[in-house]
Amino acid sequence: MNSLLGILIPLFVPVILQFNLLNKSRNGLEWLVNVLMVASLTLYMFLGEGWFLSSYYFRNLSLIILIVIVVISFTQLPSDAWTKHQILSPDWKTLIWYLIPSLIFCVLLYNQLIGTRYSGTAVSLRFPLKDGTYLFAQAGSTGIVNHHHNAGSQNFAQDIVGLDNFGRHASILIPTSLEQYEIFGKPVYSPCDGVIATSVDGLHDINPEDAMDTSHPAGNHVYIDCRNENVQVLLAHMKNGSVSVKPGDTVNVGDPIGLVGNSGNTTEPHLHIHARVGGDLKEITGGTAVPILYNNRFYVRNEIFHE
Numbered sequence: 001m002n003s004l005l006g007i008l009i010p011l012f013v014p015v016i017l018q019f020n021l022l023n024k025s026r027n028g029l030e031w032l033v034n035v036l037m038v039a040s041l042t043l044y045m046f047l048g049e050g051w052f053l054s055s056y057y058f059r060n061l062s063l064i065i066l067i068v069i070v071v072i073s074f075t076q077l078p079s080d081a082w083t084k085h086q087i088l089s090p091d092w093k094t095l096i097w098y099l100i101p102s103l104i105f106c107v108l109l110y111n112q113l114i115g116t117r118y119s120g121t122a123v124s125l126r127f128p129l130k131d132g133t134y135l136f137a138q139a140g141s142t143g144i145v146n147h148h149h150n151a152g153s154q155n156f157a158q159d160i161v162g163l164d165n166f167g168r169h170a171s172i173l174i175p176t177s178l179e180q181y182e183i184f185g186k187p188v189y190s191p192c193d194g195v196i197a198t199s200v201d202g203l204h205d206i207n208p209e210d211a212m213d214t215s216h217p218a219g220n221h222v223y224i225d226c227r228n229e230n231v232q233v234l235l236a237h238m239k240n241g242s243v244s245v246k247p248g249d250t251v252n253v254g255d256p257i258g259l260v261g262n263s264g265n266t267t268e269p270h271l272h273i274h275a276r277v278g279g280d281l282k283e284i285t286g287g288t289a290v291p292i293l294y295n296n297r298f299y300v301r302n303e304i305f306h307e
Contacts, residue, residue, distance in 0.1 A: 007173060010049035014042040014062050021073040027090045028081035033098040035070055040105035042066045047112045047302060048145060052135050056167035056304070108144060115140035116300050118156060122291035123229045123275050125191035126253045129260075130307050132186065133163045137270060140300035141291070148274070152285030156292060157274035158299065162186060162260075169268070175208050178262055184269040186260045188235055190251040191273070192226035198281050199223075201243035203263040212265045217284050218272070219264020222257055231290050232281065236272040237264050 017038045025031045042062055051059040080086055118141045127134075138159035143149040148157035161169045162183030170181045178184045201220045206213060213219065218236040220243055225232055239261025245251060262269040279287025291298060294305065 004174065006050050007054045010045045010051060010062070011054060011058060014038070014045055015065055017041060018066050018069045021069050022076070024076050025073075026078055026081060027086050028077060029087050030090045030094055030098070031073065031077060031081065033095055033102060035073075037098045037102040037105070039066060039070070040102055040109055044105045044108050044112065047109070049302075050137065051302065052137065052161055052163060052167065052169040054168070054173065056135060056163055056302075058167070059302070111142050111144045112140075115142035115145035116298065117141060118291040118298055120291065122293045122298065123226075123231050124293045124296065125226075125229070125233065125275070126189070127294045127305055127307055128189050128191045128235060128273060129160065129162075129183075129186055129271065129305075130189060132182070132307060134160050134183070134305045134307065135163050135169070136299050136301055136303050136305070137161045137169075138301060139303070145301040152283075153276035153279060153287040153289045154274050154285055155289035157272060157289075158292065160271045160273070160305075161268070163304070175268075178205055178207060178269055181262075181269040183260045183271065184262065185239060186271075187256050188238060188258045188260055188271060190224060190253055190255045190257055191233060191235075192224060192229055193252050194224045194226040194233075194250075196245045196247050196249045196251060196257075197223040197225045197232060199243055199246045199249075201238075201241060201258075203240060205240050205262045205269075206264075206266065207262075208268070212267065213263065214265050216263070217265040219266060220258070220261060221264070223281050224251065224257075226275075229275075231275040231277055232287070233275050234273065234284070237261055237266045237270060239263070 046059050138146050140146040148154035164182050199222050203220050220238040221236040223232050223234050239259040242259035245257050260271050275290040275292050276287035
């Protein structure tokens with residue numbers, strides 16, 4: 001049910017409200033506030049919804065429809081819509097009905113935008129996946145773009161999924177097997193030169209709709225003590241039996257260390273990565289969070305990485 005709602009809400013809610021703009025208004029101020037409400041909601045969903053559940057490229061369609069309908073509805077306004085008499089005599093109930101959600105979504109949009117910034121010193125790493133198109137399903141520095149925010153060392157954590165040629169994370173809308181996910185089984189590579197500090201394998205991969213393994217949050221995973229960057233990097237939720245390194249092993253950037261799986265506290269196959277300093281590595285939220293850059297860029301939710 002949650003997956004179905006995640007598909008339907010970003011696809012249809014903005015479009016329904018956008019078409020509401022075509023209900024002819026005689027008052028320019030009412031129309032303008034209605035546009036603000038619809039545009040702020042559309043942009044909020046454009047930036048923050050899980051478009052990869054249906055197709056990442058559908059989000060561009062939502063913006064195109066918005067622009068077309070705003071232009072059409074503007075041309076439908078009567079010639080006196082912007083007169084002083086009309087502007088000063090709106091339907092106040094309608095105006096407030098549009099204004100309140102407009103303000104709410106503008107605040108949410110602001111929170112999304114400040115999620116593109118980070119504080120402190122970031123670490124530059126090599127992107128840990130190759131040969132594909134990848135999307136940051138969770139990433140950024142605020143809770144509205146990253147559900148790891150305020151979770152200790154996971155504050156800047158990233159959840160990465162794969163996209164096929166149609167912008168989908170899986171070959172069907174509601175997957176029934178792990179193999180239907182684009183990223184499942186993809187090789188994971190070391191993002192830095194370092195030494196393996198922790199290595200865990202042997203935990204089963206969770207099938208779609210099965211309960212998450214909350215007792216092993218990271219699932220099959222490794223911590224790499226990155227020598228040059230002076231951070232510990234976690235790569236989590238790897239495939240059962242795929243982890244190819246053990247504690248004490250030396251790895252170079254680009255060395256294979258395992259495969260993407262669906263082990264641990266996870267809802268679907270993805271690669272979780274975060275960098276930290278200090279703390280007990282047995283505590284997934286221990287230590288101090290460090291922002292991660294790839295090619296000197298700080299990625300946030302719904303951004304794409306081509307490798």
